[in-house]
Amino acid sequence: MKRHERLNTLLDILGEKGGLEVEEAAAALGVSAATTRRDMDALAEQQLLIRTRGGAVPGHVNYDLPIRYRQGARAVGRAAVARAAAGMVPPGSVVGLSGGTTTTEIARALARRPEFGETGPEPSLTVVTNALNIANELTIRPQIKTVVTGGVAHARSFELSGTFAETVLGRLHLDIAFIGVNGITPAEGATVHSEEEASVNALMARRAQRAFVVADASKIGTRCFARIGGSELFDGFLTDTSSPSEAVAEFDRSSLAVTVCGADDETDA
Known part of the structure; x- marks a missing residue:
């Protein structure tokens, strides 16, 4: 799965569940926990999610994602x-x-x-x-x-x-x-x-x-x-x-x- 596909999927799952742990997201995406943390950090920088101690929760967006994602x-x-x-x-x-x-x-x-x-x-x-x-x-x-x-x-x-x-x-x-x-x-x-x-x-x-x-x-x-x-x-x-x-x-x-x-x-x- 390419990076932009992971980011899209991660946000989709997050929108459905309302919150994700790193290990749970890594298993769903089929990647390592380290890769998932980096993806979550990148999306947090764009204010598309909020990082928590062990994962992430939705940010203050309606998930009408930017075109670049x-x-x-x-x-x-x-x-x-x-x-x-x-x-x-x-x-x-x-x-x-x-x-x-x-x-x-x-x-x-x-x-x-x-x-x-x-x-x-x-x-x-x-x-x-x-x-x-x-x-x-x-x-x-x-x-x-x-x-x-x-x-x-x-x-x-x-x-x-x-x-x-x-x-x-x-x-x-x-x-x-x-x-x-x-x-x-x-x-x-x-x-x-x-x-x-x-x-x-x-x-x-x-x-x-x-x-x-x-x-x-x-x-x-x-x-x-x-x-x-x-x-x-x-x-x-x-x-x-x-x-x-x-x-x-x-x-x-x-x-x-x-x-x-x-x-x-x-x-x-």
């Missing part, structure tokens, strides 16, 4: 969703990307498409985002015009929200938007942990001609604090092949059409 988990599923989403975007489009690990992968997939690498008098693609990390990755690509909404930054998700973000989005027209979420259910639709992020994400979806929820299978069945919307807002939901078939069928019955993206899938624009 979540990149390794569910990587294959996110990559499949990203390729399919990028394949839906024709040259010259204006694309909205919210924050999140899946939308970050979509930004990278878009940047890798050969037709978006061509230089010319006009940008081959315009990306509107409220995510600082996405803007940072795309800014170095001059053929892609990157528009950042502005707003108040959130440390865990790198997303911008608030009045500034909503004012900018309210003046823009998007061709297509991909919205990342923390949870999604057939009854509640897409949800996130923060009401401010939910408001910006919903507005980005409304400003687009077409809007899609993007999430790997781990988000299915989870309902978070703030609702973004369901089939009344989104044209569909892109997820990966590890999604349970019964859950996919339930979404279809709720009128939110699901596209299950496999490793070799690429959706035509």
Whole structure:
């Protein structure tokens, strides 16, 4: 197990149990106690947990982990969703990307498409985002015009929200938007942990001609604090092949059409 995978797993277990002893965590992770202590110390430095005499307890966070700690988990599923989403975007489009690990992968997939690498008098693609990390990755690509909404930054998700973000989005027209979420259910639709992020994400979806929820299978069945919307807002939901078939069928019955993206899938624009 790689280090970032251990850190993710350690935090997941800690969130479930509410506290962990070093030896217990070491056994669960299949590593030595010394390695576990070092991992706990590293997470404590990031204020993601609190070290105790013999282990650790959750810190003052809601375990919506920073993107840098979540990149390794569910990587294959996110990559499949990203390729399919990028394949839906024709040259010259204006694309909205919210924050999140899946939308970050979509930004990278878009940047890798050969037709978006061509230089010319006009940008081959315009990306509107409220995510600082996405803007940072795309800014170095001059053929892609990157528009950042502005707003108040959130440390865990790198997303911008608030009045500034909503004012900018309210003046823009998007061709297509991909919205990342923390949870999604057939009854509640897409949800996130923060009401401010939910408001910006919903507005980005409304400003687009077409809007899609993007999430790997781990988000299915989870309902978070703030609702973004369901089939009344989104044209569909892109997820990966590890999604349970019964859950996919339930979404279809709720009128939110699901596209299950496999490793070799690429959706035509």
